[in-house]
Amino acid sequence: MKIAVTADLHLNSKHLDRALALQNILAQLNTEGIQHLIIAGDLFDKDGDESAYSSFLDPCRSYPDIQIHLIPGNHDSEQSLADLHLDSLHKYCTPKAVEFEGLQVLFVPYQKSLSMGDVINAAINFPEGQAWVLVGHGDFIDGSRESNPREKGIYMPLKKSDILESNLKKVFLGHIHKPTDLKNPLGGKVIYPGSPQGLDVSETGHRRFLVLDTNRIEISERRVQSNSIFLDETFFVFPSDQEMKQLREQLEQRLMHADWKNEKERIYVRLQVVGFSRQKDELIKLFTLEVKSLGIKLYESSHSNQSPNPNFDGLLNATDPQRNLVARKVIEKIDLLDAKLENSLPLEIEDKSRWRFDQGEPSKEQVKMAALKTIYQIGG
Ligand SMILES: [Mn+2]
Secondary structure, three states: OEEEEEOOOOEOOOOHHHHHHHHHHHHHHHHHOOOEEEEEOOOEOOOOOHHHHHHHHHHHHHOOOOEEEEEOOOOOOOHHHHHOOOOOEEEOOOOEEEEEOOEEEEEOOOOOOOOHHHHHHHHOOOOOOOOEEEEEEOOEEOOOOOOOOOOOOOOOOEEHHHHOOOOEEEEEEEOOOOOOOOOOOEOOOEEOOOOOOOOOOOOOOOOEEEEEEOOOOEEEEEEOOOOOEEEEEEEEEOOOOOHHHHHHHHHHHHHOOHHHHOOHHHEEEEEEEEEEEOOHHHHHHHHHHHHHHOOOOEOOOOOOOOOOOOEOOOEEEOOOHHHHHHHHHHHHHHHHHEOOOOOOOOOOOOOOOOEOOOOOOOOHHHHHHHHHHHHOOOOO
């Protein structure tokens, strides 16, 4: 059988696009004939916020045959879950194993000041050879932990040593909103489904939910048809007589390509331009007009202290013609360093090793920016 998994909906009556994402997940499950949806915590944004209940109850009532399996996350620890009542809702406020056609799923609710390992070890007493899956809410610790930028500190940690047991096949965690690449589960087993609707511009791109096949113990993903998609793009410019062309190319590559073109109506972009320009004010004017004429919708923060969008704070004037010449040469050389380029390096460069930009190294734009700052003697 198939079971769907999501987490971190953060339902809030002020953000109805999050309820629409849930509605869309349920509609897709209904079409596919999937009858179970696991929600791995943070169903609600604020514990005890009654105004958000209908964002959950209304979509669920439209699909009464889909069973909802819910654990609390750190955002909905007590009140909200106690007040929720629905025939199709199964709440797990203490650790509990549930069997789905031969596969055991251990639900571990979020509990403050406990580690997940302590709870699991006490809770498992499956028979020898019984395959099982873990559902929890918190941080996975394997040394290269990706923290939740919204919440500092460590939440109900799960360590790599906690998941070594060979009958534990998969781990689904809520808390980190960035979806884990299915090809690279953390620690070999841990997958964060991620938030099905980006909460703000820091949660970018298409969102998804997961489907677990309980017979083959395989995970696949489905795209959520959400109402708003966020993109956060930084464009880089260096001094030349083609500065606007540089920006146009980046607009084309990053925002106007086929993937996004059909979805223009629901995409909200935060744009940042950094680098050096020979005529900064003129470039800002042209770029702003271009963005408008392309019909790009700009992201508006709900916070009052929002920075302007597009943001040009990182765009600096470069008026010295000799430095501009040096800058252009350096930019050309950095482009040649890119390991992706097929053609060989010029003879005069002795070190032929290439730079794997982005793969654990700074991005090409960051390298260029650092070089230009040195050339223009900014920031020492
Ligand atoms: Mn969350």
